[in-house]
Amino acid sequence: MAANPSFLKYVDDHQADFIQRLKEAVEIPSVSGNLEYVKDVENMADFLIKQLTELGVKAEKRAIGSHTITGEEVALPPVVIGSIGNDPSKKNVLVYGHYDVQPALKEDGWDYEPFTLTPDPSGSGRLYGRGSTDDKGPVMGWLNVLEAHKKLGIELPVNLKMVFEGMEESGSVGLDKFIESEKDGFFAGQDCMCISDNYWLDTKTPCLTYGLRGINYYEVRISGPSRDLHSGVFGGTVHEPMTDLFAIMSKLVSPEGEILIPGVKELIAPVTQDEQDKFEKIHFEMADIHAAVGGDVTISEDTVKTLMGRMRNPSLSIHGIEGAFSAPGSKTVIPASVAGKFSIRLVPNLGINNTTECVYKYINEEFKKLGSKNKCEVELTHGGEPWIADPNHYSYRAAHKATVEVYGQEPDYTREGGSIPVTLDFANILGLNILLLPVGRGDDGAHSTNEKIDTSNYINGTKLLGSYLYELAAISKD
Numbered sequence: 001m002a003a004n005p006s007f008l009k010y011v012d013d014h015q016a017d018f019i020q021r022l023k024e025a026v027e028i029p030s031v032s033g034n035l036e037y038v039k040d041v042e043n044m045a046d047f048l049i050k051q052l053t054e055l056g057v058k059a060e061k062r063a064i065g066s067h068t069i070t071g072e073e074v075a076l077p078p079v080v081i082g083s084i085g086n087d088p089s090k091k092n093v094l095v096y097g098h099y100d101v102q103p104a105l106k107e108d109g110w111d112y113e114p115f116t117l118t119p120d121p122s123g124s125g126r127l128y129g130r131g132s133t134d135d136k137g138p139v140m141g142w143l144n145v146l147e148a149h150k151k152l153g154i155e156l157p158v159n160l161k162m163v164f165e166g167m168e169e170s171g172s173v174g175l176d177k178f179i180e181s182e183k184d185g186f187f188a189g190q191d192c193m194c195i196s197d198n199y200w201l202d203t204k205t206p207c208l209t210y211g212l213r214g215i216n217y218y219e220v221r222i223s224g225p226s227r228d229l230h231s232g233v234f235g236g237t238v239h240e241p242m243t244d245l246f247a248i249m250s251k252l253v254s255p256e257g258e259i260l261i262p263g264v265k266e267l268i269a270p271v272t273q274d275e276q277d278k279f280e281k282i283h284f285e286m287a288d289i290h291a292a293v294g295g296d297v298t299i300s301e302d303t304v305k306t307l308m309g310r311m312r313n314p315s316l317s318i319h320g321i322e323g324a325f326s327a328p329g330s331k332t333v334i335p336a337s338v339a340g341k342f343s344i345r346l347v348p349n350l351g352i353n354n355t356t357e358c359v360y361k362y363i364n365e366e367f368k369k370l371g372s373k374n375k376c377e378v379e380l381t382h383g384g385e386p387w388i389a390d391p392n393h394y395s396y397r398a399a400h401k402a403t404v405e406v407y408g409q410e411p412d413y414t415r416e417g418g419s420i421p422v423t424l425d426f427a428n429i430l431g432l433n434i435l436l437l438p439v440g441r442g443d444d445g446a447h448s449t450n451e452k453i454d455t456s457n458y459i460n461g462t463k464l465l466g467s468y469l470y471e472l473a474a475i476s477k478d
């Protein structure tokens, strides 16, 4: 069922009001995890509560405990929850967004004040400001949908529950416990979930995102002498930790990106025909990635291989060495202890534990082969599981139809190469199908300077979120 035409017309007629709403939201510098902005984050929660309540939503703030910021114990930003509609004949839909933002200072290189929503003076339709796309734009999109229905006096086609978090940019501390505690309360009985907190792959093609890679981060520490040594005195007489570490690190991944740890490749879920088809249909050109990385340094020249490399295959990256001499100049030190840092991006069915087993076994075996008298310790410093949803679930089919209605084109089916940890928390605890439905474009610059959202994405995004609810209401669950 296509969206109510009066809803779509309302959105077109009220663009200026909707931009004003986003402007007010951006003006509250709700930077989480920073003592200076604790009050602003709270103000942003109040802003949401006030708007939601005016729009007919039963909304409340929930305290979720406290945390320590630079030695001071402060309350965690509250979770804002809201619910509207309670019709047993309608589907129950849960949506998530976050109202906190990344830090931003004009002197970081912003062209305009980061906490003032500024339209591009050249008339491109870009709206610059911290949080414009991540994630205040999408959150205001949901409010716009509510406003249109309230003002037009039409009911939403579904029962809608909302959860807006104020700690996403600072690790979503406390959210998992909150979800767990409300599993049989606020979150009970939901049919599906929609998270709007990621981006199109490019700047032209809407997409639906159905997977995220996980990550295991490792530290390999090699230590031997009890103090740093001089190579003129001890070079040639001791097993050097750095030499051992290079030997180990060089055996992790080939220059072509192939992971050399035995057992890892075998764990990867085989590519299905449906997946292959979805990857082949993605709108993507090698020039896009060349532009994004600033040079032609891609491993493959094939778009599907490149996309799979980024989205559905694991990758191993070497990040750095702690304890190594790294300043300019030529110091002749033999470091006593060094730690190599590397991570593996995880995909189905490479989990935290089975991957770590392979890593530990391999590094210990390889170290033994060196015959070194140094000590080698491997540690998993943090792990996050990969996530994948069924892209043929009715919620995805509804979003597909809504995309075609609003944009006149079929969406790409993408996966993110990185992680959005809250997705996993909701998926694991609530057991729901989750749709990642982006509003902004691939060049929005979510965490960087000059973050923006295009007016057309914000307005069409509002239509998309609303149309999705209509399609969801109409679609059969099987």
Ligand SMILES: [Zn+2]
Pocket: 098, 134, 135, 168, 197
């Ligand atoms: Zn975000």
